[in-house]
Amino acid sequence: MADMEIPDLGPLWLTIRLAAVTTVVLLVLGTPLAWWLAHTRSRMKSIIEAVTALPLVLPPTVLGFYLLVLFSPNSTLGGLWLSATGSTLTFTFTGLIVASAIYSLPFMVQPLQGAFEAVGRGPLEAAASLRAGPLDAFLTVATPLALRGYITAIVLTFAHTIGEFGVVLMVGGNIPGRTKVVSIQIYEHVETIDYASAHVLAAILLVFSFSVLMAVYTLNRRFPVHAG
């Protein structure tokens, strides 16, 4: 292995960018959704919960297929997007972000919802009785108490997006520098029997994933904060 070539690391960098942007997008969108699910008494709750969890059980190719159809410039959404931005959602980095956000949605929402439910209404009522408005109470009481949930959600979302394959392949294709992520690159190396390159990328992913999870669990143990 000493004379092994260093494979193209572009896809790795693209993957990390995709995962980072997806995580930020989901943090912004997933927090209010998780908050609503944790506190609503609406009958819509079960429906929304089921929809949110769909990406967990749906084969990525099925999800990718529907997204491909939905994103296509011939469809309503794809057409609107094209006329609004001048580019398509299919086979672009932006399209990948939208697809990844849908694909990884449950990994953000479920830990957050669980954390918010564990915090409960008690501390929020206490905050309100101390003149804290809803946003104030959310930021100063609910968020710090749900910190573990946030860490779990961020890590799972990031890691899950790194590992995605089927959806990306369907929606993004395999365009170097734009949509070719590391999992597709590995697949390609294997297809072309370039096991050495596949080894390097696979090992990088393995070490990376393990390090991130280790860091999270260590961090979690250090945080003395428990909800309730």
Added chain:
Amino acid sequence: MELTVDLRVDLADFSLEVRQAFASTGITALFGPSGGGKSTLLRAIAGFERRAAGRIVFGEEEWLGPDRFVPTHRRGVGFVFQDARLFPHLSARGNLDYAWKRAAKAEAGFFFDDVVGMLDLAPLFSRRAGQLSGGERQRVAIGRTLLSRPRLLLMDEPLASLDTKRKSEILPYVARLPAAFGIPIIYVTHALEEVTQLADRIVALEAGRAVAAGGVAETLARLDLPGVQGRFEAGAVLAGRVAGQDAALQLTLVDLGGMSIEVPGIGLSPGAEVRLRVRARDVSLALDRPQGLSIRNMLDGRIVAMAPEADTAYAEVLIETAGQQLRARITRAAVQDLQLREGQPVVALVKSVAFDRQALPRAPADGGD
């Protein structure tokens, strides 16, 4: 500022319907058996109960109306929960600061150090909620609520989760709140001891309805509300002043206004006002002063009302003594044998032992106020 409520709350298995005005000073006890709707009413006043319909008006402000719902954080109410609800991610000091930062500073009144001093909170500052005892936690919670400078203080069974010893440690602090900070308190409890020691007035709640409202002594002396106190615990309240101590025999003499009563020694100085709760079942009646009896408290009085209970062996008797009212629970057979009737002079006998030491009033921790 007076608080008036005209409320209806419909829950799955229970409905509350209360029309009541609450005084703007002192402590009003919201009292009654469990499940009577006390906490629901208190939560509705705080704005925690979204299903409340009707009207809540505080002074000039309408908090709840046909098209109006003022959220809790704009009502200026403080709420002390049974389970304290300190923020676990903050120290005791952090919890106090949280309230103080958000307090309405424009309103005249007390300062951070006043609250900390009165509740002896400084030694607890660095500790987190998990490192505080139940009583300490509740003291910090009370301090935190005061520091938000509420205009109305709502307390929901704040002592219910504490053991008797801790309870009697915190009671004096609560008793001093209205005078020290000028905030009216509505205090939910089902403990008669707390009502006796703390309250200026009672609003009695039973099965979601306010069945009685008025002064503590007069309300507890009513014989027509058996469900409110429960027959076992029912009793009257006597108000008096400490007249003297007998250190050797560990007794305190309390002057009821012309007549006196002996109770187990309480550490209060002569002249201190005390309220004594006397359970009806601890009071016996005699036609004359008996001789050679171990019972030392003999109060001359007159029967003012009698309520025989058709479904039990007992009758409730209301006696006027020293200008106050005392309740006795005796058998209907005794009523017959002694031929008791309204207006008849009697002697009420109360064993000193009947006064539960833990329930007696005590000097505040710092020795007086």
